[in-house]
Amino acid sequence: MPEELFDDDAAFPRLGDELIAALDACGRRRHVAVGEILFRAGEPANEFFIVLSGRVAIVNGFGTPGEETIGIHSEQRFAGELGLITGQPAYNTAVVRAAGELIVLSHAELVEVIRDNQQLGDVLLGAFMARRTLLIGLGAGVRLIGSHLSPDSRRLREFLTRSRIPHRFLDLETDALADELLRGLSIAPRDTPILIAGDVVLRSPTTAQAAAALNLKSASAAEEACDTIIVGAGPAGLGAAVYAASEGLTTVLVDSIALGGQASTSSRIENYLGFPAGISGSELAERATMQAARFGVRIVAPQSVEALSQEDGYHVVALEGGQRLRARTVVLATGASYRRLDVPRLAEFEGAGVYYAATPVEAQMCGGRRVAVVGGGNSAGQAAVFLAKHASHVDLLIRRDDLVATMSRYLVDQVDAIPSIELHPHTQIRELHGNGDLEAVTVEQTREKTTSRHDTGAVFVFIGADPCTGWLAGVLAIDDDGFILTGQDLSVTHLDPAGDGRERPPFLLETSVPGVFAVGDVRSGSIKRVASSVGEGATAVRLIHQYLALLTGAAS
């Protein structure tokens, strides 16, 4: 048996005597025997274990055909990862391989010690986040079995990826282990996709069922009215939530898919302040989610908001399934969703060759083939640069002459410097070809008015986005493209709650409904960047305080 399988100091630090003593003072000592199971995959991660002596193995797929020991903890190291803080279940099983002594802390004791001991908090939280990244890279944790051609498999993969749940997708079309696992479970291929989390096996679950099984959905949002409800947990919503909760406002954050928004579909954000080497969108989202949870934000996801109304002086937000939440203010941060190509047979190939994100998940599907990226903006540039590492050739198709007017200079330089990226100006896709999977595209060279057919393993589409405001029709003022109007762009005034019929102009990010703010990409005229979205989220909180002060003044 290997002595140690972990050699990454950030993810697997050895705690010194001083930190061990601090943990010893909060927890209990326990002797453990060989074979004892400390926690099981799929079960709530309720306890935190520090190894004083002995060996603890972390096993993926424990007791299944694909069982694999992914690491062994020895003296002064600790078992557990991010789920200990977020309340998610364990994704692997911890088994004692050599008898010894452990320190055990309950979840509540762990949270308390992280809060009170800054040095320990930094070491443990840093390690938990690094471990989550490693588990995602290893594909250790939940297993999803299905066909990459099935829309349900694609839906669940997107959900798992955006939620940063460590998982492995076993493709029925190509992976022999998928077949073996299905036979072991006596499940027919037609009953896939199957989600396996420890002992829990879900057949073709809805996203909500998957979230419930993974403990991702908060039980229910509080019945009593809160200070603010934030709809949408992209950078803008997360920014608003962190600032609101850190400034003492009771805050509920709702998202229909997962925390992170569009940013979590970006493989590398290089222009966000403070990350000189760039950061993946999903990692940025995970860090923000931890921060929000630490400040006590109540997170409700995945759960769609379907309506907004006003009742008895409160804003009422109706969730899918009928639950209604009340708040004194609302922040709309629902962002935008990608535009689709206007070509025949598109739906047939979406997820089977046509993609709207370029993360390691989609890159894996390219399998080293030639791919096309459509679009001339920064998202397209990032995707092309990222995909050049995974594909044999990247065709970048744009409608204009060049990238100068639409892409940041640093990205244009990167695109120019990579020989396997080929720019095709004045080019648009007209047809998609294939049988199940995408095999080729017909493109039109629009200036010459000629068409040609090219073999292509995948098409990545980055041609802009439309605001997610369909559910707000008739409720507040929007511009001609559906983006929410705020502040000076509005032609309304609001009644001052102090009475006497006095009126006031809307606050900077306030919508046509008093006390409802709009931030980020969904707002008319916004900059459409991660940093500006976070900034607007923070600014909205300042304005919420001003609005609440008006209400309080009126009531006193």
Ligand SMILES: Cc1cc2nc3c(=O)[nH]c(=O)nc-3n(C[C@H](O)[C@H](O)[C@H](O)COP(=O)(O)OP(=O)(O)OC[C@H]3O[C@@H](n4cnc5c(N)ncnc54)[C@H](O)[C@@H]3O)c2cc1C
């Ligand atoms: C591939 C890609 C790469 C990018 N790279 C960069 C970059 O490098 N640098 C940069 O600055 N910007 C980048 N951007 C742009 C940046 O991601 C966006 O500007 C930013 O995410 C906008 O944040 P937001 O919070 O306003 O909206 P979004 O990120 O769109 O988040 C909105 C959230 O609202 C949720 N939602 C929508 N409707 C509802 C509803 N009815 N109920 C509940 N929830 C709802 C959605 O699920 C989503 O999570 C990139 C975008 C993409 C797509």
